[in-house]
Amino acid sequence: MLLEGMQTSLTFIRRLGMKLQCNSTAACPDILELSDGSFAVIGSDITHEAGKLPSDAGCGPDERIIRIPRELLARAKRDIPDAM
Numbered sequence: 087m088l089l090e091g092m093q094t095s096l097t098f099i100r101r102l103g104m105k106l107q108c109n110s111t112a113a114c115p116d117i118l119e120l121s122d123g124s125f126a127v128i129g130s131d132i133t134h135e136a137g138k139l140p141s142d143a144g145c146g147p148d149e150r151i152i153r154i155p156r157e158l159l160a161r162a163k164r165d166i167p168d169a170m
Contacts, residue, residue: 097121103162106155115154117162129154 099119108114116128129152136151145151 098126100165102165103158103160106158106161115158117154117158119165127152127154129158 097120099121102117102119102125105116106114114128115130118126118128120126131150132153133145133149133151136145139145
């Protein structure tokens with residue numbers, strides 16, 4: 087799978103945490119590890135609703151601010167490495 091803006095082909099390795107119970111399998115938030123060691127997040131795009139970011143944060147033209155449920159991140163915590 088080639089992600090937009092990426093120069094290399096990436097594949098999804100695993101889901102972090104447990105899959106949430108969703109009403110629709112077509113739209114369900116998730117956190118996935120990629121083959122290059124980075125992570126992909128599936129969630130609601132709130133870029134235009136997010137308001138003013140902190141002064142030391144920014145959202146580039148090719149980036150989006152994504153909302154994920156607190157439960158999703160809490161369940162994924164055990165799968166997120168402590169070290170680089």
